[in-house]
Amino acid sequence: MKRIVLLVALLFGVVLQGQEINVKELQQLAEQGDVDAQSGLGLCYYNGEGVEQSYSKAVYWWEKAAEQGYAGAQYNLGICYAKGQGVEQSYSKAVYWWEKAAEQGYAGAQYDLGLCYYNGEGVEQSYSKAVYWFQKAAEQGYADAEYNLGVCYYKGQGVEKSVEKAKSWYRKACANFLYKACEALNKL
Known part of the structure; x- marks a missing residue:
C-alpha cells in the first residue's frame, strides 16, 4: 500500500505529509524490477523532481519499464527519441516505441x-x-x-x-x- 501511495504521489506531483517523495525507496523498488517504480523514477529524472534532472537516466529507467511492456514508458521513450533528449534524435526509434504503446x-x-x-x-x-x-x-x-x-x-x-x-x-x-x-x- 505504501508503494502505491508513493507512486500516486509521484505521478501526480503531490507531497506526502509535507515531505519530499522518497526517491531512494523508489530506486530500490525500480532496481528490484518494479515496472511502476521504474517508470516513476524515469519521470523523476526527466522532470528533476527529487533528483538532479537527467534525460539519460530517465531514458535508462524508461527502457527498463518499456522492455517489460509498460505502455507509458514506451510512449515516453518515443518522446525522448523524437526530441533527442538523453539519446540521439531518431524518429525511426520514436516510431518503434510509439508502435508498441499504440498497439496497447x-x-x-x-x-x-x-x-x-x-x-x-x-x-x-x-x-x-x-x-x-x-x-x-x-x-x-x-x-x-x-x-x-x-x-x-x-x-x-x-x-x-x-x-x-x-x-x-x-x-x-x-x-x-x-x-x-x-x-x-x-x-x-
Whole structure:
C-alpha cells in the first residue's frame, strides 16, 4: 500500500505529509524490477523532481519499464527519441516505441504515430495510416487526434473528402476544449 501511495504521489506531483517523495525507496523498488517504480523514477529524472534532472537516466529507467511492456514508458521513450533528449534524435526509434504503446491502446502514442505517418517522419508518409492512428486516438477522446481527423476529411487526405465529417470531428475536438478546432469549425 505504501508503494502505491508513493507512486500516486509521484505521478501526480503531490507531497506526502509535507515531505519530499522518497526517491531512494523508489530506486530500490525500480532496481528490484518494479515496472511502476521504474517508470516513476524515469519521470523523476526527466522532470528533476527529487533528483538532479537527467534525460539519460530517465531514458535508462524508461527502457527498463518499456522492455517489460509498460505502455507509458514506451510512449515516453518515443518522446525522448523524437526530441533527442538523453539519446540521439531518431524518429525511426520514436516510431518503434510509439508502435508498441499504440498497439496497447495508449492514445498519446496513437496520436504521435499518426503524426509520424502524416508527416513522413521515421516512416514512409501515408495519409491512410495517419488516419488509422488518429482514429484510434480520437475514439478515446484525444482532442488533437479528433482535430487532425477533421483536417484529413476536409482535405481528403487518406479518406474521401467530406466537409460534413470534417465538421463532426472539429465539433468533437472543440467540445474537448481544443481552440483551433473551434476556429476551424467556425470557418466552415
